[in-house]
Amino acid sequence: MRNSDCIPLLSLKGLNVAPLNDLGRGALLSNVSFDIFRGETLCLVGESGSGKTLTALAIMSLLPAGLQKSAGECIFEQKDIFRLSATERQRIYGRDIAIIFQDPMSSLNPVLKVGEQIDESLSRHQPALTSRQRLARAKQVLSMTGIDDPHKLQAYPHELSGGLCQRIMIAIALANKPSVIIADEPTTALDVTVQAQVMDTLQTACRETGTALVLITHDMGLVGQYADRVMVMYAGKLVEQGNTAAIFQHPLHPYTRALLDCVPRLSDDPERPLLILPGEPHGFYGDRQGCAFISRCLKCNARQICQTEAPRLSASENGGTHHAACHFMNEALASSPAITS
Numbered sequence: 001m002r003n004s005d006c007i008p009l010l011s012l013k014g015l016n017v018a019p020l021n022d023l024g025r026g027a028l029l030s031n032v033s034f035d036i037f038r039g040e041t042l043c044l045v046g047e048s049g050s051g052k053t054l055t056a057l058a059i060m061s062l063l064p065a066g067l068q069k070s071a072g073e074c075i076f077e078q079k080d081i082f083r084l085s086a087t088e089r090q091r092i093y094g095r096d097i098a099i100i101f102q103d104p105m106s107s108l109n110p111v112l113k114v115g116e117q118i119d120e121s122l123s124r125h126q127p128a129l130t131s132r133q134r135l136a137r138a139k140q141v142l143s144m145t146g147i148d149d150p151h152k153l154q155a156y157p158h159e160l161s162g163g164l165c166q167r168i169m170i171a172i173a174l175a176n177k178p179s180v181i182i183a184d185e186p187t188t189a190l191d192v193t194v195q196a197q198v199m200d201t202l203q204t205a206c207r208e209t210g211t212a213l214v215l216i217t218h219d220m221g222l223v224g225q226y227a228d229r230v231m232v233m234y235a236g237k238l239v240e241q242g243n244t245a246a247i248f249q250h251p252l253h254p255y256t257r258a259l260l261d262c263v264p265r266l267s268d269d270p271e272r273p274l275l276i277l278p279g280e281p282h283g284f285y286g287d288r289q290g291c292a293f294i295s296r297c298l299k300c301n302a303r304q305i306c307q308t309e310a311p312r313l314s315a316s317e318n319g320g321t322h323h324a325a326c327h328f329m330n331e332a333l334a335s336s337p338a339i340t341s
């Protein structure tokens, strides 16, 4: 759990990502910064195209060809990972910082047994372990992910269900006892009935080992259930951050508000239609004048300042750690009724 006195395990500072041949279109990610602490679950939430996956890929040095980090630091154990050599970075990825992707079927190697895939990760990062020790660790992480039958190590991915394959991905991520796991929409490809089991498994395993979990999702239901802290992304920027209760009870940014209003709640009037936020974010945002959310904002009525000045992420009058990037966030603070997650 987050202890404000402790040092972050990982600090992302001022990350900008832009196309190599910019052609004046601007950045895809602008000034994305966050800290993550031991044992906490930090949710990165936003609709499709808001920049969540690019943030994860940048941290893992996996940006697609044609995109580059144009600024930013990623501090892990007092070193900026982005400045390390490729060899030094490869020692950290998979051992200290692991990633779980959305679709296990395309992440697992179809021609290797799942046990061999766990073993491969262990032998790469912990060469001193004997094969017997690696097998013991593989069985241990399998059991941590709720698979009690060690014979499953002998299975090929196509012999397992989607839910089991995602548990294997979690086992591979946990194998080397990483400090940080980034999970990019880890349950989106799964049947709803197994989504909760897989999320519970992932969070429990992280809590037990003190691993920090960065959970990327567009699902505010998952955020409410699993996050300790929330970062809301829109148009390649962080527009709100705070602890989960603050975000759900007093959303300061109209985009966060809209995300929450799109979620059905049991207490809702069944006749009331769900909010649909019209429009969609644009692809390139960095050099946009004014607020990137202006064309979809239900609150600002295109006031002058929203058209001319991009709001900066700043602390609310509430104090504490709740920040938002909206010129009128303190009006929202005065008027927003509590929402129960």
Ligand SMILES: Nc1ncnc2c1ncn2[C@@H]1O[C@H](COP(=O)(O)OP(=O)(O)OP(=O)(O)O)[C@@H](O)[C@H]1O
Pocket (backbone or CB within 6 Å): 019, 028, 046, 047, 048, 049, 050, 051, 052, 053, 054, 055, 064, 065, 066, 067, 218, 282, 283, 284
């Ligand atoms: N290889 C690329 N070249 C150019 N633009 C890209 C590339 N990859 C992503 N983008 C753009 O960057 C923006 C952010 O994409 P990203 O995949 O990070 O969004 P996301 O929030 O993770 O969405 P989703 O939930 O759909 O994965 C989008 O506008 C996307 O079109």
